[in-house]
Amino acid sequence: MxxxxxxxxxxxxxxxxxxxxxxxxxxxxxxxxxxxxxxxxxxxxxxxxxxxxxxxxxxxxxxxxxxxxxxxxxxxxxxxxxxxxxxxxxxxxxxxxxxxxxxxRCAGTPYRRASALAELGAERTRAISQDLVDILAALHAVVPEEVGLGDFGRPEGFLGRQVARWKKQLDASRTRDLPAADELHRRLAASVPAESATGIVHGDFRLDNVLVDTADGADRASAVLDWEMATLGDPLTDLALMLTYHRLAESIGQAVADASTAPGFLSEDEIVARYAAASDRDLSGFGWYLGLAAFKLAAILEGIHYRFLAGQTVGEGFDDIGAAIHPLLDAGLTAMKEN
Incomplete structure (x- = not known):
């Protein structure tokens, strides 16, 4: 069948x-x-x-x-x-x-729920989250030209194009008025910062897009998955998006992946500090990146909501996606004040 x-x-x-x-x-x-x-x-x-x-x-x-x-x-x-x-x-x-x-097919589990990580205990959860940050820093340290990806994207003007792209994606899937999205877009477009050094951007980096092999208690990341939005650009967008997922989990819980709320998982400050220690990128003005991450994620979720309303999704777990967009946009507007 x-x-x-x-x-x-x-x-x-x-x-x-x-x-x-x-x-x-x-x-x-x-x-x-x-x-x-x-x-x-x-x-x-x-x-x-x-x-x-x-x-x-x-x-x-x-x-x-x-x-x-x-x-x-x-x-x-x-x-x-x-x-x-x-x-x-x-x-x-x-x-x-x-x-x-x-x-x-790689061995491992994409940990999505805090309850699943809680079964491993706080110490192992902390090690998994540390590994996650280290992998992100390692990705951003790869020189695109050295692995044949020198022409994989157009890094010049990347941040401005991201703002325009996700506005276009959001508009293509709109089913309702979203005034907070319009305001967040206005603020982002009016204050695009200078970009950090070009690197490989995953585009959707989070724990449930990573397989973790827990055989024999090794707790080793066996594969990073879901590269559909990968490109060349400002890698700080990856860090911001991962943290935005974490903030969203704290606000609406199991309507999204909430693994980052498990006991032992690195806090937001610890994630930023660990990443900064492994990278020479300037994290000042990081609030703008968090605002962009919220806008991008809202556009993605609205696209999923569009397909759900049209009966075009496969599987379960889509009912709450539409409601999740509102606190996400509010968090993005708040983040813009953190610059």
Whole structure:
């Protein structure tokens, strides 16, 4: 039986041509929890792979870029940033109706809930959160040209384009008036700062986009996932977005990933201090970055809310997304005062 968005007969005909040794008789399971791209575990009965494709239905023009994910993960092989092995990318929509790629299935858990981390205890949770910050700093230390990503984005004017881009994305998915979003956009556009040194930006860096392998108590990050918004630009946007997720979790709890509220998880000040110790980037004026992060996340959530109202989401957990946008925008407006 085909899961939504994945024609197993067509995939089975293609997979052996791209992945040596792969069988053609496949079964697949949708991995629950994703509210954006669809992620499947695919097996031929012997081996397993991960297949990623865009969501069904309403897809914004620049979002859900499978080619970007595939390219950046392939480039980061061999760096201190843990990423899955990549096998093949397909842009032929005759196969499953969309771009997709195949990668290794890595061992590990994407910790989304504080309750799951609490089972590990505060000491192990603290170590996991420290590792998370260290990986982010390591990513931002990678020189794009040295891994073949020198042309991966247009870093000049990155912050200004981010403000314009997320305004466009938000407007494309609007289902209601959001005056706080309009005010936050106005303030961001009026005060774009000078950018820090160019680096690789993940675009959605948070704990539940990282697989943590807890086998034998190692608590080691085995893979950073979800690179669909990766580009070259100002890496401080990654740090700000991660902290904005944490602030949102504190305000509305389980309506979003709340792992950062688990006992032992580094506090916001500790995260910033640990990152600053591993980086030479200037964190003054960081409130603007937090405002941009809130605006970006609001645009993403509104897109998900749009698809939910249209009946185009797959899985559960979408009911509260629309309501989560309001405290997020309020937090963004407050952050702008922290400069």
């Amino acid at each position: 085909n899961p939504p968005g994945l024609d197993l007969d067509a995939l089975g005909a293609w997979l052996p041509t791209a992945v040596p040794g792969a069988g053609s008789s496949l079964t697949a399971e949708l991995i629950a929890g994703g509210k954006s791209n669809l992620t499947f575990v695919v097996t031929d009965g012997t081996a397993q792979w991960i297949v990623r494709r865009p969501p069904l239905g309403h897809v914004l023009a620049t979002a859900h870029d499978m080619g970007r994910e595939y390219r950046v993960m392939s480039a980061l092989q061999g760096t201190p940033v843990p990423v899955p092995r990549t096998y093949a990318f397909c842009s032929d929509h005759a196969v499953i109706g969309a771009d997709f790629y195949v990668m290794e």
